[in-house]
Amino acid sequence: MTRVDATRIDRLDSAGAQLLSRFIHRAGLGPDRVELRSDHRALFKAVVDVDTQPPDDDAHKGNLIDWFEGVGRATLDFLQDLRALLSFLGQTIATGILVLFHPHQWPLTATVHHIQQTGLNALPLVALLSFLVGAVVAFLGATVLRDFGAELFVVDLTTYAFLREFGVLLTAIILAGRTASAFTAQIGTMKSREEIDAIRTIGMDPFVLLVLPRLVALLIALPILALVAMISGLAGGLIVSSFSLDIPGQLYLDRMSAMVDVRHFLVGMSKAPFFALVIALVGCMEGFKVGGTAQSVGERTTSAVVQSISMVIVINALAAVFFMEIGW
Amino acid sequence: MSEPAIEVRGLANRFGTQTVHEDLDLSLPKGQIVGVVGGSGSGKSVLMRAILGLRPPQAGEIEVLGRPVTGIPERDAHLRESSGVLFQDGALFSSLTVVENVEVPLKCHGHGLSAALIRQLATLKIRLSGLASTACNKYPSELSGGMRKRAGLARALALDPDLLFLDEPTAGLDPIGAAEFDELLRTLQQSLGLTVFLITHDLDTLYTICDQIAVIGERRVLTVGPLAEVEQLDHPWVQQYFHGPRGRAARR
Numbered sequence: 001m002t003r004v005d006a007t008r009i010d011r012l013d014s015a016g017a018q019l020l021s022r023f024i025h026r027a028g029l030g031p032d033r034v035e036l037r038s039d040h041r042a043l044f045k046a047v048v049d050v051d052t053q054p055p056d057d058d059a060h061k062g063n064l065i066d067w068f069e070g071v072g073r074a075t076l077d078f079l080q081d082l083r084a085l086l087s088f089l090g091q092t093i094a095t096g097i098l099v100l101f102h103p104h105q106w107p108l109t110a111t112v113h114h115i116q117q118t119g120l121n122a123l124p125l126v127a128l129l130s131f132l133v134g135a136v137v138a139f140l141g142a143t144v145l146r147d148f149g150a151e152l153f154v155v156d157l158t159t160y161a162f163l164r165e166f167g168v169l170l171t172a173i174i175l176a177g178r179t180a181s182a183f184t185a186q187i188g189t190m191k192s193r194e195e196i197d198a199i200r201t202i203g204m205d206p207f208v209l210l211v212l213p214r215l216v217a218l219l220i221a222l223p224i225l226a227l228v229a230m231i232s233g234l235a236g237g238l239i240v241s242s243f244s245l246d247i248p249g250q251l252y253l254d255r256m257s258a259m260v261d262v263r264h265f266l267v268g269m270s271k272a273p274f275f276a277l278v279i280a281l282v283g284c285m286e287g288f289k290v291g292g293t294a295q296s297v298g299e300r301t302t303s304a305v306v307q308s309i310s311m312v313i314v315i316n317a318l319a320a321v322f323f324m325e326i327g328w
Numbered sequence: 329m330s331e332p333a334i335e336v337r338g339l340a341n342r343f344g345t346q347t348v349h350e351d352l353d354l355s356l357p358k359g360q361i362v363g364v365v366g367g368s369g370s371g372k373s374v375l376m377r378a379i380l381g382l383r384p385p386q387a388g389e390i391e392v393l394g395r396p397v398t399g400i401p402e403r404d405a406h407l408r409e410s411s412g413v414l415f416q417d418g419a420l421f422s423s424l425t426v427v428e429n430v431e432v433p434l435k436c437h438g439h440g441l442s443a444a445l446i447r448q449l450a451t452l453k454i455r456l457s458g459l460a461s462t463a464c465n466k467y468p469s470e471l472s473g474g475m476r477k478r479a480g481l482a483r484a485l486a487l488d489p490d491l492l493f494l495d496e497p498t499a500g501l502d503p504i505g506a507a508e509f510d511e512l513l514r515t516l517q518q519s520l521g522l523t524v525f526l527i528t529h530d531l532d533t534l535y536t537i538c539d540q541i542a543v544i545g546e547r548r549v550l551t552v553g554p555l556a557e558v559e560q561l562d563h564p565w566v567q568q569y570f571h572g573p574r575g576r577a578a579r580r
Contacts, residue, residue, distance in 0.1 A: 013488040014456070014520065015449055015452075043519045043520055046456060046515065046516070046520075047452065051455070291469070293469055295422050
């Protein structure tokens, strides 16, 4: 075969031109050995030009290697995230100490604003949800304890649960969903519209302006909310006890103050600052990680909520073990 | 020249009380690059959306390649197979890689082509658009603005359309990238025999690659014709546009 007569092709699209180009390539002919109608020549030439280039190195790796690569990447990503969080914590502490010596730099208005946003505005939600969980815990305890005729121990159950664990944990989880996401979206939107860079070029510190007020606001708001959550949870238990377990309110309160030490309250409250720190830092850090696109704001917000909720639960578990070991 | 590629008669577009087009007529010949210019807010993009059937007009008739656009279902296969669109920032699907983006129209209208052939055709279109095939497996967010436009062009060309709609293809590109894009467009138009509807503010693009210019203003098409004719039109906006400082600089 020395030449290809393609003059009787009526219509030619790029797919057809590619077939023709591959055919003559396999037959070992040059593109000049193809006769084409004049109106098809330009298309054929354009396709031959790009189709005969050697394929760029894009050989597909084996699936197993891909998988290992994925695992490796995920591991590294996790370690880098952890490192980033620690360095973020360090930077925040360093900035915080610096600002302590220059109190006039303190963004007081922003701090108060965030206390309102994260604390006051979340109060009804935290109170309502804790009340409901308290009622459920009391019901659940009663169904088991009734078999032993020990319904009165419902008081101990709800009190221990809410003072030590549920009050602060529920608050932290609600705030992780409500506040960490808000922090990420606020800072992330500013990042994607180059507002953070604008702050830097003006000569202000985005850490002082954006991170510190949020962190301090949460450090103040979260313990207060946790206290509210404890009270509401106990109220939920009390209402259920007096209306469906025949434990009068006075008895409930008497037993509570007689049996329960103040240290349980302290155990619960001691965790609040750590949760506040984690939620504020993760929320702000994910905000700073936002890239240029609107999609990345969404991705980072999801990541902030997932990370902060998981970390709150993990820290709570570690704290439980710790307090059990020291016998509190 | 046979029947026109795009024929618009008596088009009216209104948003509430605001009228964008009123009694707009336009007829574009086949096989040419038509530059559409007009001030900001003069309704260039609205006109494009109306021709594409994305926005039903309040009045008027639009025919694309001899078939009416108004009153047909939005997913009409003929219109979709015979036209490709490049939106301003590419409008690539951000969850898909470049090659997957180009495969979308092939899968939708490919009439059961094999996956391997679809991949092969998509790669060809990406290369025709001047991207290396290493870009195939990247996500749109990993590409520069110029590469995104080329990827968008590859997707617009996926089905070998007769008509190509471009919304400000050179906006946001540096002058070198813009010139390369112009040249690419010219080459593709000639080899694939495309009719190109090109909305642009880029005077260099107008001067280098457009065969015809359509000027939109005062809610209608002020004039359509070769550049030399349009430039001479005695209309204040046209005079200012082509003979202002930027217009003079581009012509040199």
